[in-house]
Amino acid sequence: MLQGPTRAGLVLAAIVLSPFSVPAFAQSYPTKPIEINITYGAGGGVDLNFRAFAPFLEKELGQPVVIVNRGGAGGVTGWTFIARAKPDGYSLGNYNLPALSANYATGALPFDPVEKLQYLGQIAFDPVVVAVSGKSQFKTIADAVEFMKKNPGGLSYAATGIVSSDALTAKSIEVAAGVKFRIVNFDSGKEAITAALGGHVDAVGLTVSEAMPYVKDGSLRVIGVGGDQRDPQMPDTPTFKEQGFEIQFNGSARGVTIAAGAPPEVLEKLRAAVKKIATSPGYPEKAKELGLAAVYAAPEEVEKTIAGQIEWLKANLKR
Known part of the structure; x- marks a missing residue:
């Protein structure tokens, strides 16, 4: 008959080895290559931006990061694929604002991007x-x-x-x-x-x-x-705001997203990696070479922006 300490030891071992042990899963992710699905064709501005970003994410996560282009229908084809992908952290995608918001507001995107996608952070602003x-x-x-x-x-x-x-x-x-x-x-x-x-x-x-x-x-x-301040690349050009016009869309914001439902530990790891890359030396310099500013925005800020854009677009697009 098993003695008390031995029984306890076996129970503890079973818990540690259990496939449902959350800490073990969190520590193991990622264990294989990760895809970033780009909603536009190869060679365009978005594609080049994420090809510059990918090596830094690869280094941060310790696994290969592969760019896969899924262009079509102004981004709708790619975003639909991303939203339907398994939310396990191995199939990521880009988001572009206001294009994502506008496609939903006009009915072209067949799902609500606030409900069906989770955001990992903004990496660039143009x-x-x-x-x-x-x-x-x-x-x-x-x-x-x-x-x-x-x-x-x-x-x-x-x-x-x-x-x-x-x-x-x-x-x-x-x-x-x-x-x-x-x-x-x-x-x-x-x-x-x-x-x-x-x-x-x-x-x-x-x-x-x-x-x-x-x-x-x-x-x-x-x-x-666009923007609250003059762009450093054209410092002599006044902003719309300086000229008395408060406009709704000041630029193209780009970031990383994943299908809704990702495990919290995976989500936390990915969000931390995106923030670190966007705010540390290395990637910002590469973005600058492409004429972009590596401006980070937190996931909750991105969601708030999307919701506000959709509301404005539904009210104003038909005017």
């Missing part, structure tokens, strides 16, 4: 800008707004679809200033830029990283930039 040809009469967004008030519908603006950051920049200005752009949609950002360079449209919506090559050679002039 301020939006409105740019015009270097030969344009407009020097500031205030000039453009004044023109639109005197000439309703008379200022053409190149965009790439209703949920794109360029279109949402225009919508933000319209609501803030009480004016209306004449939107001209193009299939790609490259075509929109070409139209602005050639004088076929009066203005184009871009981000700082997209605009900088053309600003440097003088072919485009930025007349307003």
